Amino acid sequence: MSVVLELKGLTKRFGGLAAVNDVSFKVREGGISGLIGPNGAGKTTIFNLITGVYKVSGGAIEFRGLPVQDKEPYQIAGLGITRTFQNIRLFKELSVFDNVLTACHASAKYGLTEAVLRLPRFRREEKALHEKADSLLEIMGLRDRTDVTANNLPYGLQRRLEITRALALDPKLLLLDEPAAGMNPDETEQLMRLIAEVRSRFELSVLVIEHHMDLIMGVCEHIHVLSFGCTLADGTPDEVANDPQVVEAYLGAEEAKK
Amino acid sequence: MEYIQGIAILIGINLIAVLGLSILTGFTGLFSFGHGGFMAIGAYISAIVTARLHLPFALAIIAGAVSAGLVSIFIGRLTLKLKGDYFCIATMGFGEAVRVILNNIDYVGGARGWESLPQLTSIWVVLGLDIAAVIVAWNLINSRHGRNLVAVREEELAAQMAGIDVYRHKMIALVVSAAMAGIAGALMANYIQFIRPTMFNMAKSTDLTIMVIFGGLGSISGSIVGTFLLVSLPELFRNFAQWRLVIYGLAVIVIMVGRPKGVMGGFELTPSGIRKSMAARRARLALEAEARALEREDLA
Numbered sequence: 001m002s003v004v005l006e007l008k009g010l011t012k013r014f015g016g017l018a019a020v021n022d023v024s025f026k027v028r029e030g031g032i033s034g035l036i037g038p039n040g041a042g043k044t045t046i047f048n049l050i051t052g053v054y055k056v057s058g059g060a061i062e063f064r065g066l067p068v069q070d071k072e073p074y075q076i077a078g079l080g081i082t083r084t085f086q087n088i089r090l091f092k093e094l095s096v097f098d099n100v101l102t103a104c105h106a107s108a109k110y111g112l113t114e115a116v117l118r119l120p121r122f123r124r125e126e127k128a129l130h131e132k133a134d135s136l137l138e139i140m141g142l143r144d145r146t147d148v149t150a151n152n153l154p155y156g157l158q159r160r161l162e163i164t165r166a167l168a169l170d171p172k173l174l175l176l177d178e179p180a181a182g183m184n185p186d187e188t189e190q191l192m193r194l195i196a197e198v199r200s201r202f203e204l205s206v207l208v209i210e211h212h213m214d215l216i217m218g219v220c221e222h223i224h225v226l227s228f229g230c231t232l233a234d235g236t237p238d239e240v241a242n243d244p245q246v247v248e249a250y251l252g253a254e255e256a257k258k
Numbered sequence: 259m260e261y262i263q264g265i266a267i268l269i270g271i272n273l274i275a276v277l278g279l280s281i282l283t284g285f286t287g288l289f290s291f292g293h294g295g296f297m298a299i300g301a302y303i304s305a306i307v308t309a310r311l312h313l314p315f316a317l318a319i320i321a322g323a324v325s326a327g328l329v330s331i332f333i334g335r336l337t338l339k340l341k342g343d344y345f346c347i348a349t350m351g352f353g354e355a356v357r358v359i360l361n362n363i364d365y366v367g368g369a370r371g372w373e374s375l376p377q378l379t380s381i382w383v384v385l386g387l388d389i390a391a392v393i394v395a396w397n398l399i400n401s402r403h404g405r406n407l408v409a410v411r412e413e414e415l416a417a418q419m420a421g422i423d424v425y426r427h428k429m430i431a432l433v434v435s436a437a438m439a440g441i442a443g444a445l446m447a448n449y450i451q452f453i454r455p456t457m458f459n460m461a462k463s464t465d466l467t468i469m470v471i472f473g474g475l476g477s478i479s480g481s482i483v484g485t486f487l488l489v490s491l492p493e494l495f496r497n498f499a500q501w502r503l504v505i506y507g508l509a510v511i512v513i514m515v516g517r518p519k520g521v522m523g524g525f526e527l528t529p530s531g532i533r534k535s536m537a538a539r540r541a542r543l544a545l546e547a548e549a550r551a552l553e554r555e556d557l558a
């Protein structure tokens with residue numbers, strides 16, 4: 001088993017609050033791993049740390065053995081980690097096609113001068129970018145929606161577009177932040193199948209945040225559980241589901257909601 | 259004829275600055291109220307090259323563009339890492355600082371201004387540079403670099419997650435826009451043969467920004483239309499001297515109320531632009547029809 005991502009004693013403090021407190025875990029290469037925990041457990045914060053949106057307060061993040069905690073977000077994306085957002089962030093005014101085409105940019109190498117002068121390399125690479133965007137949209141079942149302005153897409157398709165846009169970077173590791181939020185059980189089921197398909201088709205590793213434990217049990221081979229910024233459990237879905245602490249944290253959260 | 263040509267030259271000169279600003283404001287989403295400052299740099303540097311050093315005009319234009327561009331790199335280093343609104347305020351301060359500094363340099367005439375510069379800007383020079391500016395802006399916007407600028411405008415965080423170096427792209431937009439403002443300044447100085455720091459004050463900067471917004475953010479053709487209308491209107495109404503600014507103001511208000519996204523509203527008046535917006539409309543209608551059909555099914 002090789003490891004694509006390893007968090008070592010990761011800590012993030014906001015003022016006095018330790019949103020993430022000494023968290024360590026590994027994401028297996030080629031697998032689908034889950035990150036779960038009640039509201040405010042620090043899941044999204046971990047994604048923000050991995051992608052460089054927040055600077056770590058302590059600990060290290062290693063991507064394929066390379067420390068990345070001091071890199072800029074765009075560099076980390078360039079290395080092959082990309083993500084979707086809990087509250088969808090599309091390029092709203094752009095068409096579905098342009099959302100994906102924009103994200104394909106790194107597959108072309110032409111410079112500013114070549115673009116301004118429309119030199120042969122510009123034409124050649126630009127054509128390749130269009131073909132790439134086209135085929136991604138085809139694979140992800142958005143082909144008949146290419147002209148729609150992203151903002152006008154129904155919610156479920158917006159989530160799907162966000163994943164497609166992420167795939168345009170040819171990532172090695174895809175981070176999904178509550179991809180099924182706001183979906184009905186049918187849509188969720190469909191999405192989970194799509195994620196599994198994408199994983200094998202693009203040969204990437206997936207780390208997915210989900211709120212609902214039952215939902216994630218189906219697709220994940222490995223699950224890490226957080227609560228109040230700390231690790232609560234780590235293991236296979238079965239191990240985690242039967243962990244008394246996890247059961248208590250979740251029941252506790254349920255009780256609190258009532 | 260002379261009169262019409264004069265207006266055409268003014269439109270042409272402003273167009274270069276507005277196209278540059280369109281890239282920065284319309285496509286990258288950064289608002290500037292200091293581009294008069296970059297125009298001033300272009301104007302004064304070019305005047306030094308032509309009137310003091312007696313070197314060719316082409317060199318003066320290049321010198322104006324390069325100096326404005328270099329200064330913008332410095333300004334960008336200081337401000338582009340700040341969040342959006344601070345950039346806007348910083349550019350305002352920059353524009354005013356340029357004016358105050360020029361006021362105090364006697365070598366270029368100080369606050370009184372600098373007279374009897376050579377007249378070198380012809381309609382042909384302006385036309386040629388306008389065509390070049392439109393091509394550069396258009397080709398830049400319709401490339402991966404241009405799409406990255408738009409991504410920065412649309413959703414900065416998502417742009418970063420898509421591997422776009424946001425800082426670098428903001429810098430590209432700033433430098434291109436500053437250099438184009440510098441060219442416009444150089445043409446201006448060597449056309450009206452007289453420059454004074456107040457010509458490049460905040461009102462001038464705001465004028466340029468208004469032309470971009472008026473034409474429609476995120477539209478090259480909009481910027482062209484905006485420049486045509488807003489430069490020619492006050493000139494055409496020059497005979498009603500005291501009314502021209504009122505008419506100008508009214509025109510701006512009417513457009514902004516009636517079409518808050520500007521005349522063009524991000525739409526491009528080109529064959530591909532028209533095709534694109536028609537496709538978007540068709541796609542949206544299809545989606546709506548589908549949603550209605552689903553609803554009917556649910557009811558049945």
Ligand SMILES: Nc1ncnc2c1ncn2[C@@H]1O[C@H](COP(=O)(O)OP(=O)(O)OP(=O)(O)O)[C@@H](O)[C@H]1O
Pocket residue numbers: 014019037038039040041042043044045046086211
């Ligand atoms: N930028 C920030 N500044 C201050 N506090 C923050 C910031 N971001 C997150 N927090 C805090 O850190 C804690 C963890 O937040 P986080 O968003 O990571 O939770 P989460 O596990 O994703 O929760 P949810 O399931 O609701 O999405 C919360 O208490 C939150 O208020």
Ligand SMILES: [Mg+2]
Pocket residue numbers: 043044045086
């Ligand atoms: Mg969250």
